[in-house]
Amino acid sequence: MARKKEIMVGIDLGGTSVKALAVNRKNSVLATEKKKTEAGSNAKGVIQEIASLVEKTAKAAGMKVKALAAVGIGAPGAIDVRRGVVVEAPNLGWKNVPLGGELKKYLGVPVVLDNDVNVGVIGEHALGAGERVDGLVGIFVGTGIGGGIISKGEIYEGSNGWAGEVGHTVILMDGPACSCGRRGCAEALASRTAMERDVRDAIKSGRKSAIPRIMKERGKDRITSSVIQAALAEKDPVMMEVMERAQYCLGILVANVVNTLDPERVVIGGGIAERLGKDFTNPIRRTAYEYFLHPQTAKRTQIVPGSLGDNAGALGAVVLARQRLGL
């Protein structure tokens, strides 16, 4: 019989949805739940929704909330890990929200909070493509580009808990505008948002592309990972060019990260990597190898796609909670 207090719930809080999963001691997933968040809803409302999603997930796993060992949660933006506070999350419109403390009040179980990308990297490291190597950098390519660093088997928090923001390192000084208000960040050159901008610009300038048709067929108003995949499958020239450029930029970013940190492995995660797998990471690896300072590094540093897909964050939140609470 399962002992009490060994089930945990992991939460991945995104800008548009919350994902929850319940796992047992061996990190087998017992139940998953997902909920859209309303844009512009206030922090209190979102926290209540998260609490009821935890209840629902626990119930689906045959548990009451009070019987959970703990809840781990990853949230976007700058997190004060020690105090459990979301210091600033532009995607959510939050400033100084005590998410950890409030959630603990609602649920009555321990809550551990960290940055969404950090928990994604912890997930891939512990249970996915990271395979518990000592030194790992995770780069998640989605609407933005997030990053996280594992050093000596643990997340590298930095002095304020804000290390790993490689998406906002500049690789093209005075380049295109970034969501962060600066210019030339990797995110402004190689995120899905950047690819979408480049595709739309190309079409506006008169280039022919299958993308508008593909979007219409799929009822999408954004160039999602599935649209990108379908366009590449059709060898759409605009999509191929834009993807090649983004992969080149990501290759430079990976090389910068490797020349700075010399990790054993770089894991490329996020929706596009999940869909395209090695077709996405192989060209990135080729450019990165050309830009490694020490040619010997190329033989040793592995560059691989993530393997947990959409579950990386919620699973990592559980792993982190277990580490922090000594469970």
Add this chain to the structure above:
Amino acid sequence: MARKKEIMVGIDLGGTSVKALAVNRKNSVLATEKKKTEAGSNAKGVIQEIASLVEKTAKAAGMKVKALAAVGIGAPGAIDVRRGVVVEAPNLGWKNVPLGGELKKYLGVPVVLDNDVNVGVIGEHALGAGERVDGLVGIFVGTGIGGGIISKGEIYEGSNGWAGEVGHTVILMDGPACSCGRRGCAEALASRTAMERDVRDAIKSGRKSAIPRIMKERGKDRITSSVIQAALAEKDPVMMEVMERAQYCLGILVANVVNTLDPERVVIGGGIAERLGKDFTNPIRRTAYEYFLHPQTAKRTQIVPGSLGDNAGALGAVVLARQRLGL
């Protein structure tokens, strides 16, 4: 009376000279020696010269070599720290030179080898502008740009011992050619070599500048740190523009490093920083603060010039040797 085996010699091996100093247990410098190295001399010859420089330095401190506790040495290029081997040092023309082991054979005392920039950062951290903060990044601007990372009080070696090469991170994709054979590295934009290239290009294109006169007066055929200082003192417009551009690039580099690693402090070392002090680092800090992702970081992350000047490497080599050997 001084106990036996407490004096150490630190060596900083550069492309054109070797510097040695003897220190006591409190890291007070008892003697310093310096020697030019012959360009193109073979590794064996250079190692013999280093050995005799150690003897000379020990003697100047009133010791025999055999009575030294240890020798610490910093060498340029990729170092295999565990085996004490210089894997590749383009400045010296070396490949796979077992510097640590050979020197130990000549001297009969323990020898600890690491990268020259790493030992410089260790020196600034332990005895200089680093003041033993937990997390620190050192960026040394000279003929190249080197970097080293201190995390939790210790050098961050990475999985191959090659972490910290921030001078060869790309900040301007497809930008000017770098000594490493790639394009757009920080070193190709903001090292003294890059500044010299930009000054010479400006003069070639017809711009008026005091620099050729200053070089002649000082008998220099290169734009050294002292030439740069003199030209800035005269408010030479070409030098001011080139310096401003280099400082902007260094500000971007510092922001990249901070957004990646979130250290408590960044120390800018090397010849130019030594000469110009805050006049060099203040504009770098201004740009860096604009490019920090989290504005709160700006209030917390310090950006300061190095304080050990030319001694940072040799002093750091001693500190490292003491750490490694548990002395």
